[in-house]
Amino acid sequence: MEPFTTLEAVAAPLDTANVDTDRIIPARFLRQPRSAGYHNWLFHDLREGGGFVLDDPAFKDAKILVAAENFGCGSSREGAVWALSGAGFRAWIAPSFGDIFFENSFKNGVLPVVLPAARVAAIRAMLAAKPGSRIAIDLAAQTVTLPDGSAERFDIDPFRRECLLNGWDEIDLTLQHEAAIAAHEARQRVETPWLATP
Amino acid sequence: MGRTLYEKIWAAHEVASGPGGRSLLYVDRHLIHDGSFHAFEALKAGGRQVRRPDACFATPDHYVPTRGRKRVADIADPMVRGKMEMLAANTAASGIVHYGMDDPRQGIVHVIGPEQGITQPGITLVCGDSHTSTHGAFGAMAFGIGASEVAHVLATQTLWARRAKTLRITVNGALRPGVHSKDIILAVIAKIGADGGAGHALEYAGAAIRALSMEARLTICNMSIEAGARCGMVAPDDTTFQYLEGRPQAPKGADWDRALARWRALPSDADARFDREVELDATALVPMLTWGTSPEDALPVTAVVPEGKPDALRYMGLQPGQALEGLAMDRVFIGSCTNSRIEDLRIAAAVVKGRKAMIPAMVVPGSGLVKQAAEAEGLDRIFRDAGLEWLAPGCSxxxxxxxxxxxxxxxxxxxxNRNFEGRQGKGARTHLMSPAMAAAAAVTGRITDVRKLLAH
Structure with a gap:
């Protein structure tokens, strides 16, 4: 996995609350293999009407998405993260995220940042007023620097931060606990044999 | 201080604890479907093996055809056929049980888990589908995961997780005729919001929940995710145990007795503390439906379309102040992991019986076994005679x-379970409701308070 350390890039605002994974990429396009490039259908149905924010040339190189409440709610389909990351996004900022989407982000080297709702709304207004403005994120320092020069500190689970900073594969990390996993399985064979390997 | 059901299951599955309050949890059961191919690809790319094929159960549901179904080789759409073949090949290569398209046990993962006795009280169960919260109806800790986590579980039989906060939803009173568990959960989501349960594990409690069948409890836990909660559960009781006894994958003989003793100790202790509490009165509930594009946009059938949410109003083609009752429908879908079990079909059939469908309507049973059971009771005849389509099982x-x-x-x-923009098709306008209300819509062509049809 590609490590995430710092990112300084154009940020795009998306004002709608409760944007679900079906809107990020409608399920019907996920019939394709991932190699087809899910970013080709990113926000497909929202874009059809024209005037969608990401179609503004000022946001062509956006790598940061600033969204509203409950971004990425709905299904567990990781295709939603792949569609966004395939389009170049490496970080998203919102007041809250769908739990599974939030988790899926980390697994793909993408940083989801939670900031207070009023602050995120102000950032979106800032980006809409000056399309093409840039935001800088420093993961080690846990700061977001906004176009007006002000900085926000954000919280992140230290384990997830380390994984992102180093680009670690979580399966490899977990397998370091092999002895503990095997011990649990041995206990399962005694306590609940009907759940254990026959 | 006592512990909640959730806390008990968590403690019993903690393999290791990591930094930042994270725990490595052991996964007892893993359900796999035809959309899980990404995870098998990732596993292969990493040169890894499935650690416990005996703990995995697979069936195609998301892509499976519901019409003109014969053999996999006969599926005309190569993309769909490929999904069936991929699941069969991936499971065969790893030695995973696969209820394939032509097996009568095939169905929606969240229907076959309980039906086969795979879902049991006190276990941890995951699946690469957000509606895995369904299985919490048995007092299991069950939640949906993404493709990377599916690969992680396949390789390690564990998952890293942070303990959620606990939210108890107590539903007092008793449901009145024509009002069902779907109405309870829609009312809950309307009350707490589409992200009202985020970061929480929900426990549904109270007299109204205790009185529900397993099928009805599954409907409620299923939609926990629509309130933002990955996991929703009901404490196991005699209703749970009676449902499970004798199911193919349930413990047998002496194991059954041992399991039962463990399961009886699972319910939250009387002095357990929840981080949040919400109460609801089932007696006051009337049939519900959604008007907008989020499951939280649910209202009683007697209500009018509210103001606010202009985007949702535009998408749904509605005006504030418009009555929900009488709204003309174009089609009806009775099915999904929320409402495709035998009891759902019985409730719908009771409304449809002796009437005629006014609009195209399809009934999609949740599994091959549900389909067989419904046909043995003659429910398929009731639907067909009324002009509803009777189809083969899947998510549809x-x-x-x-x-x-x-x-x-x-x-x-x-x-x-979802009325999101584009969920059922581009521009499609979804109104979520119970099987009784959907059946009433089928035979009247519009939103009709099902209680009026029951009165006659």
């Missing part, structure tokens, strides 16, 4: 991945 029009889609600007009275 809930998500439309198999091509069962609602056309743009068509209104669908649907027993599924």
């Amino acid at each position: 029009m809930c998500v439309g991945m198999n091509g069962d889609l609602v056309e743009a600007e068509q209104r669908c009275a649907s027993t599924s």
